[in-house]
Amino acid sequence: MFFQLIRTDSGTRARAGLIRTGHGDVETPVFMPVGTQGTVKSVSPQEIETLGSRLLLANTYHLYLRPGEALVAEAGGLHRFIGWPYPILTDSGGFQVFSLAELRTVNDDGVTFRSHLDGSRHRFTPEKAVDIQTALGSDIQMVLDECVGFPADEKTVIKAHERTLRWAQRCRSRFLDVRETMGWPGTQFGIAQGGVIPAIRKESASRLVDMDFDGYAVGGLAVGEPGAMRAEMTELCTGIFPQNKPRYLMGVGKPEDIIEAIGLGIDMFDCVIPTRNGRNGTVYTATGKLIIKNKTFERDFGPIDPGCGCYTCLHFTRAYMRHLLHSGEMLGQRLATIHNLYFFMRLVREAREAVLQSRFSAWKNAFFDVYYGRDPQ
Amino acid sequence: MFFQLIRTDSGTRARAGLIRTGHGDVETPVFMPVGTQGTVKSVSPQEIETLGSRLLLANTYHLYLRPGEALVAEAGGLHRFIGWPYPILTDSGGFQVFSLAELRTVNDDGVTFRSHLDGSRHRFTPEKAVDIQTALGSDIQMVLDECVGFPADEKTVIKAHERTLRWAQRCRSRFLDVRETMGWPGTQFGIAQGGVIPAIRKESASRLVDMDFDGYAVGGLAVGEPGAMRAEMTELCTGIFPQNKPRYLMGVGKPEDIIEAIGLGIDMFDCVIPTRNGRNGTVYTATGKLIIKNKTFERDFGPIDPGCGCYTCLHFTRAYMRHLLHSGEMLGQRLATIHNLYFFMRLVREAREAVLQSRFSAWKNAFFDVYYGRDPQ
Numbered sequence: 001m002f003f004q005l006i007r008t009d010s011g012t013r014a015r016a017g018l019i020r021t022g023h024g025d026v027e028t029p030v031f032m033p034v035g036t037q038g039t040v041k042s043v044s045p046q047e048i049e050t051l052g053s054r055l056l057l058a059n060t061y062h063l064y065l066r067p068g069e070a071l072v073a074e075a076g077g078l079h080r081f082i083g084w085p086y087p088i089l090t091d092s093g094g095f096q097v098f099s100l101a102e103l104r105t106v107n108d109d110g111v112t113f114r115s116h117l118d119g120s121r122h123r124f125t126p127e128k129a130v131d132i133q134t135a136l137g138s139d140i141q142m143v144l145d146e147c148v149g150f151p152a153d154e155k156t157v158i159k160a161h162e163r164t165l166r167w168a169q170r171c172r173s174r175f176l177d178v179r180e181t182m183g184w185p186g187t188q189f190g191i192a193q194g195g196v197i198p199a200i201r202k203e204s205a206s207r208l209v210d211m212d213f214d215g216y217a218v219g220g221l222a223v224g225e226p227g228a229m230r231a232e233m234t235e236l237c238t239g240i241f242p243q244n245k246p247r248y249l250m251g252v253g254k255p256e257d258i259i260e261a262i263g264l265g266i267d268m269f270d271c272v273i274p275t276r277n278g279r280n281g282t283v284y285t286a287t288g289k290l291i292i293k294n295k296t297f298e299r300d301f302g303p304i305d306p307g308c309g310c311y312t313c314l315h316f317t318r319a320y321m322r323h324l325l326h327s328g329e330m331l332g333q334r335l336a337t338i339h340n341l342y343f344f345m346r347l348v349r350e351a352r353e354a355v356l357q358s359r360f361s362a363w364k365n366a367f368f369d370v371y372y373g374r375d376p377q
Numbered sequence: 378m379f380f381q382l383i384r385t386d387s388g389t390r391a392r393a394g395l396i397r398t399g400h401g402d403v404e405t406p407v408f409m410p411v412g413t414q415g416t417v418k419s420v421s422p423q424e425i426e427t428l429g430s431r432l433l434l435a436n437t438y439h440l441y442l443r444p445g446e447a448l449v450a451e452a453g454g455l456h457r458f459i460g461w462p463y464p465i466l467t468d469s470g471g472f473q474v475f476s477l478a479e480l481r482t483v484n485d486d487g488v489t490f491r492s493h494l495d496g497s498r499h500r501f502t503p504e505k506a507v508d509i510q511t512a513l514g515s516d517i518q519m520v521l522d523e524c525v526g527f528p529a530d531e532k533t534v535i536k537a538h539e540r541t542l543r544w545a546q547r548c549r550s551r552f553l554d555v556r557e558t559m560g561w562p563g564t565q566f567g568i569a570q571g572g573v574i575p576a577i578r579k580e581s582a583s584r585l586v587d588m589d590f591d592g593y594a595v596g597g598l599a600v601g602e603p604g605a606m607r608a609e610m611t612e613l614c615t616g617i618f619p620q621n622k623p624r625y626l627m628g629v630g631k632p633e634d635i636i637e638a639i640g641l642g643i644d645m646f647d648c649v650i651p652t653r654n655g656r657n658g659t660v661y662t663a664t665g666k667l668i669i670k671n672k673t674f675e676r677d678f679g680p681i682d683p684g685c686g687c688y689t690c691l692h693f694t695r696a697y698m699r700h701l702l703h704s705g706e707m708l709g710q711r712l713a714t715i716h717n718l719y720f721f722m723r724l725v726r727e728a729r730e731a732v733l734q735s736r737f738s739a740w741k742n743a744f745f746d747v748y749y750g751r752d753p754q
Contacts, residue, residue: 037699037700037704037706038697038701039706039708041702041706041707041708042707042709042711043708044708044712045692046688052641065699066700066703066704067675067696067699067703071675071676071696073699074676074678075694075696076678081694081696081697081700083692083693084698089712109529158571163423181629181685271551281478298444299448299451299502301451301452301453311421311423315422315423316450316460317458317462319444319448319458320415320452320453320458320459320460321446323414323415323444324414324415324416325751326444326713329416329418330415330418330419330707330711331416331418331419331420331421333703333707334419334421334707334711335421
């Protein structure tokens with residue numbers, strides 16, 4: 001069994017579960033650090049492991065362009081290449097093609113684009129997206145989809161939604177063809193699109209369920225839409241996705257967005273927020289975000305977050321972090337990244353414990369009271 | 378006793394010793410990683426500790442300008458500020474003033490300069506150099522000296538040499554005045570100058586010995602002079618420095634230079650070579666240097682150095698290192714830095730073991746046979 005639903009909260013849709021892969025188990029809800037080019041920027045696999053992470057996201061688009069999936073396969077697969085023995089989820093590359101690559105032309109067969117690195121010409125089809133992820137040795141593959149921005153007119157949304165479903169079917173067929181020959185228990189997730197149009201979202205989710213994927217993702221959100229719309233679309237999808245499969249909200253997000261989505265029945269998250277913000281010197285604490293470069297921290301000899309047990313908080317002060325970041329020392333970016341990832345890991349771990357004790361809403365309210373500095377009711 | 382000479386090699390001047398400080402013992406010969414702005418670029422104190430380093434060099438000039446020695450003192454001293462509980466040697470700031478700062482004007486009283494960061498005006502005197510290092514909480518202070526480049530005419534060399542001795546005396550007086558009030562067992566090294574003129578070098582070394590420092594450095598070398606001249610000057614100095622005090626060859630150097638200097642009786646080294654080269658992708662192995670970004674390593678799935686036990690070599694391949702460095706991932710710079718520092722640490726540790734077994738020359742020849750790919754005789 002790929003996914004084991006351990007408990008659902010009473011009063012919300014929040015779930016605690018276990019994903020089982022050929023590279024070990026992953027407790028859910030889970031936040032995946034993003035290893036864009038195979039590495040989570042500035043930190044080592046050993047540090048990621050120490051933070052308690054057991055599921056990493058790697059970007060197919062980047063690894064396809066450099067060093068190429070053939071080289072990774074020759075190295076013994078992505079796990080060996082990057083020195084990460086735990087599970088890896090790969091995206092399909094589609095999101096980066098639609099956001100990073102140049103001169104895209106998309107038709108029903110696939111998408112042609114130029115590399116953002118050297119302008120070279122490439123083509124992704126649904127089948128190719130599966131083949132690349134298979135070559136990388138991914139534990140959890142994502143289907144190639146077409147993501148529209150926000151806002152988008154209904155015609156554009158419907159067209160992308162229908163193409164996404166056709167591509168999903170082709171991805172699933174290819175995946176089922178190669179699954180037996182992989183030599184490891186690979187899995188594949190479908191991705192629901194449909195913009196913020198409820199009827200299209202519902203149809204997208206339902207038709208994916210008919211294709212019997214190993215898990216289901218909500219895609220095309222966190223692209224600028226209001227939070228209430230995101231919540232509505234997420235809830236629609238999790239109401240349709242089967243209980244016995246994991247659900248993944250792609251590209252989300254801020255701590256508050258993750259907590260809300262867990263309450264709506266989401267199990268998996270990924271986002272560059274903790275890592276990118278860390279490198280820019282924005283750090284998360286129980287009482288909210290801090291811009292650690294600010295003058296106010298110049299002589300602040302306490303840790304970033306007094307209640308935090310991460311390597312950074314146990315050894316270094318806000319004043320030293322400010323010094324490192326002002327001095328352009330990469331150790332500062334690294335220590336901030338470690339702290340932020342620890343914060344996100346702890347967040348989803350605490351959410352899980354709350355679900356296991358059927359007190360998710362109480363935990364969530366208590367977290368927000370402190371995070372937003374609200375007076376407890 | 379600050380320095381314990383444990384053994385001198387038979388046949389060379391190579392020594393094995395122990396430096397005892399208020400922050401712990403340091404086995405010599407020792408190579409000091411350079412923590413320019415308080416941190417060894419890209420690596421954490423925990424990693425430096427794991428590499429076996431027990432003595433760090435920090436740059437007074439940089440820390441004086443940013444964040445300022447007063448802030449460091451307020452933080453509880455440099456050890457606490459940077460999270461390094463082991464000994465720290467600070468330079469005097471003089472070398473950076475003479476190499477980095479702008480619009481220098483030097484007279485017998487001291488040197489006025491503009492910050493390379495913001496153009497602000499500052500003045501270092503011998504007394505000020507001691508006061509800053511005392512505020513930082515240094516275990517081993519260096520005197521303010523005037524370093525001339527190579528080549529330099531005799532008049533320039535003599536003038537700088539005489540000024541260096543006058544400054545050394547003033548530094549010593551100031552240090553002895555404040556030593557009792559420090560609250561920890563601080564020490565101070567004199568620095569011999571004199572360019573590559575044997576008579577001046579001898580006089581510089583002799584007159585420093587008369588001032589009774591806790592240790593002695595050979596300064597003003599590794600600035601472009603031929604290796605034979607450097608060796609000659611080093612040998613002159615170590616022939617004059619007392620046996621019962623540690624000797625430090627500043628800014629050296631390459632593995633081969635370190636080994637040669639150990640044979641001439643040097644105990645301490647510092648250099649940015651392993652760290653700076655690491656960040657540029659040049660890595661050291663038992664059989665010489667490698668430029669890891671080279672195409673030849675694209676599909677090389679072995680470690681940087683098959684005989685190396687560092688974190689990098691135990692977990693990652695040359696192909697992955699090449700990928701990281703080509704992709705601009707700072708983890709690549711960090712892993713190369715770790716490897717190079719490990720190589721330098723191992724080098725001096727092996728030299729020490731060879732001295733303890735009175736077989737330094739044999740060890741040195743065996744090292745060079747492999748390093749230079751020579752057929753063993």
